[in-house]
Amino acid sequence: MKTIKPHLVDTYNRHLNYLRVSITDRCNLACIYCKPDRCVPKLKHEDILSYEEILRLMDVVIPLGITKVRLTGGEPLVRKGVCDFISRLTALHGLQDVSLTTNGIFLKKKLGRIKAAGIRRLNVSLDSLDRNKYREITGFDGFQEVWEGLDMARKMGFDPIKLNVVVMRGINDNELLDFARLTFKYPYHVRFIEYMPIGVGESDHFFKYVPTSLIQDRINSFQKLIPVPRGPNDGPSQRFTFEGSLGEIGFISPMSHHFCRTCNRLRLTASGQLRPCLLSNQEIDIRGPLRSGASDQELADIFRNAALSKEAEHHLTPEHPLGKVSQMSSIGG
Ligand code: SAM
Numbered sequence: 001m002k003t004i005k006p007h008l009v010d011t012y013n014r015h016l017n018y019l020r021v022s023i024t025d026r027c028n029l030a031c032i033y034c035k036p037d038r039c040v041p042k043l044k045h046e047d048i049l050s051y052e053e054i055l056r057l058m059d060v061v062i063p064l065g066i067t068k069v070r071l072t073g074g075e076p077l078v079r080k081g082v083c084d085f086i087s088r089l090t091a092l093h094g095l096q097d098v099s100l101t102t103n104g105i106f107l108k109k110k111l112g113r114i115k116a117a118g119i120r121r122l123n124v125s126l127d128s129l130d131r132n133k134y135r136e137i138t139g140f141d142g143f144q145e146v147w148e149g150l151d152m153a154r155k156m157g158f159d160p161i162k163l164n165v166v167v168m169r170g171i172n173d174n175e176l177l178d179f180a181r182l183t184f185k186y187p188y189h190v191r192f193i194e195y196m197p198i199g200v201g202e203s204d205h206f207f208k209y210v211p212t213s214l215i216q217d218r219i220n221s222f223q224k225l226i227p228v229p230r231g232p233n234d235g236p237s238q239r240f241t242f243e244g245s246l247g248e249i250g251f252i253s254p255m256s257h258h259f260c261r262t263c264n265r266l267r268l269t270a271s272g273q274l275r276p277c278l279l280s281n282q283e284i285d286i287r288g289p290l291r292s293g294a295s296d297q298e299l300a301d302i303f304r305n306a307a308l309s310k311e312a313e314h315h316l317t318p319e320h321p322l323g324k325v326s327q328m329s330s331i332g333g
Helices: 050-062 082-090 108-116 131-138 143-155 173-185 202-206 213-224 287-291 296-308
Strands: 018-022 066-070 096-101 122-125 160-169 189-194 238-241 247-250 265-268 272-274
Touching: 018 202, 050 082, 082 096, 082 108, 108 143, 108 296, 122 143, 122 296, 131 143, 143 160, 160 173, 173 189, 173 213, 173 247, 189 213, 202 296, 213 247, 265 296, 287 296
Parallel strands: 018 066, 018 265, 066 096, 096 122, 122 160, 160 189, 189 247
Antiparallel strands: 238 247, 265 272
């Protein structure tokens, strides 16, 4: 009899060991490329997976080989009880890495509890170092809060602290060198992310996209980028440093250099949909079966089938955006 592999392996032999969990579609910001409040109705409270439900799914998926979880949203830190939930998550046997992506507005207030809950690595989204521009991009005058939160996180020993910068033409692409310079003064890992044409504002997608090659050229002409050797747990970021810098520069290029071949991720949306690919609208419902009494075995099969349905690569281009069905605020980026 053929033995069924316990692990999540897709048809292209990619081993999926990384689950991104969006715990809420709510966000306290309304970034110009995301705007959860304006464009999509909020999920009803009962449509969002409870913490208990997420933990049940974790019990099912850890034996399938998931070792790494990133919490995202919406803004994960706006959900009530998040720090207690993180403590329960980090206590699960078999998870080697639990991390958080946040806009950083509540960092100062919550860092103590986040650390006590077992988080050591942070990704903080920061698209501008200019207070006014930050407000224009996010709809909120919160730059100072985020900056002070980063300062505090550094002093408390969070490491690495990654700054996610979505580069948008004519909006923040004049700040590339300012972000790069930060790494001489602080040990931050600044990661420039190509803008993805997904969700809202479709009409001007094409104009916002700046390819990594262009960003790299600009930075290289300021200071030579030195490649950092890849670590075993590295994600899609191409990593560099500068001679004498404390931090790193990374480039994430979902548009110009698909990293689909090495993609090891599955996503669980706030409403309990499994999403094999961020950039494809295919979703598999796991909330329904979960709430109608599916056994662990049945839930495990849903995860396995989601893995098997993962496509070889995404088909998103600046000219062919993903429509409104896809909302970063629910999927989590
Ligand atoms: N609220 C959290 C935050 O701000 O980090 C987590 C959710 S947010 C949707 C996750 C990440 O997705 C952020 O770094 C955000 O900048 C990025 N993101 C959202 N829309 C994007 C887009 N169209 N292209 C590239 N990155 C995007």
